[in-house]
Amino acid sequence: MIARTPKLVSSLLMVLLIIVALIMIFPILWIALTSLKPESLILGKPAKLFPEVYTIEQYGLLLNAIPFFTFVKNSLIFAGGVTIISLFFDSMAGYAFAKLRFPGSNIVFFLVLATLMIPFQIVMIPLYLMMHKLHGLDTYWGMIIPRITNAFGIYLMRQFFLSVPEDLLDAGRIEGLSEFKIYIKIALPITTTALTTLGVFHFMYNWNDFLWPLIITTSQEMRTLPVGLALFTGEHVMEHGPIMAGAVLSIIPILIFYLFAQKTFIKGVALSGMKG
Amino acid sequence: MRYSLERRKQASGIMMVAPSVIALSVFVIFPIINSIYLSFLDYNLLKGVREFAAFSNYTHIFQDSRFWGALWNTCYFTLGYVPLLTIIALFLAVLLDRKMQVAVKLFQAIYFLPAITSMAIVAIGWRYILDPNIGIIFGVLESIGLKSVPLLQNTKLAMPTVIGISLWKQIGFSMVILLAGLKSISDTYYEAAAIDGSGRIHTFFRITLPLLLPSLSFVIITNIISSFQVFDQIYVLTKGGPLFKTEVLVYYIYYQGFTLFKIGYASALSSILFILILLITIFQVKKFMQREIEV
Numbered sequence: 347m348i349a350r351t352p353k354l355v356s357s358l359l360m361v362l363l364i365i366v367a368l369i370m371i372f373p374i375l376w377i378a379l380t381s382l383k384p385e386s387l388i389l390g391k392p393a394k395l396f397p398e399v400y401t402i403e404q405y406g407l408l409l410n411a412i413p414f415f416t417f418v419k420n421s422l423i424f425a426g427g428v429t430i431i432s433l434f435f436d437s438m439a440g441y442a443f444a445k446l447r448f449p450g451s452n453i454v455f456f457l458v459l460a461t462l463m464i465p466f467q468i469v470m471i472p473l474y475l476m477m478h479k480l481h482g483l484d485t486y487w488g489m490i491i492p493r494i495t496n497a498f499g500i501y502l503m504r505q506f507f508l509s510v511p512e513d514l515l516d517a518g519r520i521e522g523l524s525e526f527k528i529y530i531k532i533a534l535p536i537t538t539t540a541l542t543t544l545g546v547f548h549f550m551y552n553w554n555d556f557l558w559p560l561i562i563t564t565s566q567e568m569r570t571l572p573v574g575l576a577l578f579t580g581e582h583v584m585e586h587g588p589i590m591a592g593a594v595l596s597i598i599p600i601l602i603f604y605l606f607a608q609k610t611f612i613k614g615v616a617l618s619g620m621k622g
Numbered sequence: 623m624r625y626s627l628e629r630r631k632q633a634s635g636i637m638m639v640a641p642s643v644i645a646l647s648v649f650v651i652f653p654i655i656n657s658i659y660l661s662f663l664d665y666n667l668l669k670g671v672r673e674f675a676a677f678s679n680y681t682h683i684f685q686d687s688r689f690w691g692a693l694w695n696t697c698y699f700t701l702g703y704v705p706l707l708t709i710i711a712l713f714l715a716v717l718l719d720r721k722m723q724v725a726v727k728l729f730q731a732i733y734f735l736p737a738i739t740s741m742a743i744v745a746i747g748w749r750y751i752l753d754p755n756i757g758i759i760f761g762v763l764e765s766i767g768l769k770s771v772p773l774l775q776n777t778k779l780a781m782p783t784v785i786g787i788s789l790w791k792q793i794g795f796s797m798v799i800l801l802a803g804l805k806s807i808s809d810t811y812y813e814a815a816a817i818d819g820s821g822r823i824h825t826f827f828r829i830t831l832p833l834l835l836p837s838l839s840f841v842i843i844t845n846i847i848s849s850f851q852v853f854d855q856i857y858v859l860t861k862g863g864p865l866f867k868t869e870v871l872v873y874y875i876y877y878q879g880f881t882l883f884k885i886g887y888a889s890a891l892s893s894i895l896f897i898l899i900l901l902i903t904i905f906q907v908k909k910f911m912q913r914e915i916e917v
Contacts (some may be wrong), residue, residue: 382746472653525634
């Protein structure tokens with residue numbers, strides 16, 4: 347914007363920006379502070395934002411009440427597993443669609459893109475039945491396998507590989523490398539930025555995912571963090587403190603990650619918005 | 623030699639797309655076909671019933687007041703959420719569209735913060751913030767002598783509250799996309815406008831908005847689609863209550879499919895949702911194609 351804003355307007359806008367920032371932070375701050383209050387103060391009236399006494403007893407209560415670290419482990423295996431496997435298959439298919447065209451590859455690519463129009467909510471019942479038949483309910487592989495590849499990831503990787511110069515790949519061919527080796531040794535290493543962005547996207551999407559882990563897991567030992575915590579909240583309406591402690595513990599790792607890799611993060615998460 | 627290299631490349635290409643193509647066929651294309659097939663069955667996993675039922679699921683759906691309620695609630699959510707989200711995100715993006723200032727970066731980081739969290743987990747937090755017994759909001763309201771209303775338990779206020787929380791969670795997303803759109807508009811347009819003596823508001827409506835249209839329509843359409851898929855916050859905040867006033871389509875599908883295990887009925891509901899989303903998507907693809915042709 348070139349035009350200068352009058353001082354008064356600009357300071358009013360600044361105040362507005364600060365108010366919005368406070369609204370954004372306040373709920374997270376409240377959750378964090380509540381998790382540090384003893385139960386008597388949580389229920390105490392009038393409600394206070396900052397407690398007089400800080401305690402970590404809620405965290406102890408949480409760890410006694412639910413297998414919190416099991417949820418963390420499950421979330422890591424689910425989100426991490428999907429991310430690693432999907433990055434491999436997405437990039438491999440994306441590379442082939444960009445650089446190793448075969449008769450009909452455009453039609454196949456179009457069909458791949460068409461699957462983007464099918465939301466998960468529509469296929470969750472047949473997927474559940476499939477996993478039921480294959481004894482995949484309540485297992486890690488059952489959770490992970492429907493997500494081992496993703497049309498959006500394939501599309502994204504293809505776009506990146508299109509810009510890789512053919513000469514680079516021909517150098518590999520002259521050396522007698524197989525096409526698969528060329529992809530692994532030459533093409534993949536120069537697309538690390540794209541891979542990281544897509545990786546953050548896959549990880550965040552599945553780490554935060556709720557509906558699929560909710561229906562595919564049946565025992566508490568297999569629940570992911572959001573599902574385990576939400577179900578615990580449903581059953582234990584009276585224990586406020588431990589639940590707030592659980593929420594804090596699940597937000598903190600992502601928050602740290604976010605602070606250190608903000609740029610990659612915003613890019614990756616904004617991608618998931620595009621997936622729609 | 624040339625010929626065999628070409629053949630080798632083609633064969634490798636087929637091998638390398640094969641895992642993805644097979645996976646997408648098994649986990650997306652087959653299920654969608656199966657879903658349509660299931661919608662014609664009277665299929666109950668709990669009762670062990672599984673027989674052909676022709677269109678009876680669909681005729682039942684059209685007489686099911688909970689379906690119409692869920693459809694209305696989905697539209698209510700969409701109509702409340704998308705316009706507000708777009709306007710607020712656009713407003714914030716315009717305010718933050720300045721040349722590199724530390725403050726701008728800081729605000730952007732803060733506004734984006736809720737977007738990185740899990741909807742289910744922050745919804746748990748919000749449930750307690752709005753809880754009349756412990757939440758700070760009621761404490762403040764009562765201390766200044768106002769009567770507090772439990773928002774999520776109120777039939778009129780529950781849906782607006784859910785919309786508000788969803789806005790809080792997702793505004794950063796759309797803002798970032800719009801901000802990127804604003805940044806890609808070349809300064810020369812603004813310089814030309816300044817030379818013409820165009821005022822700020824005039825410039826915004828005549829230059830910024832038309833040039834931002836691709837990002838803007840993208841934000842609007844993807845948010846309409848995701849509004850039709852809303853589930854997590856409903857599950858955690860209200861479970862569709864009070865009196866089904868926040869029961870949306872996906873929640874109703876979940877209820878029929880995974881608490882009653884009426885697979886056929888839930889699949890018929892899914893098919894209807896699919897048609898609705900498909901119509902929106904086709905509209906989007908058409909737009910996208912038009913843009914591609916123009917470029």
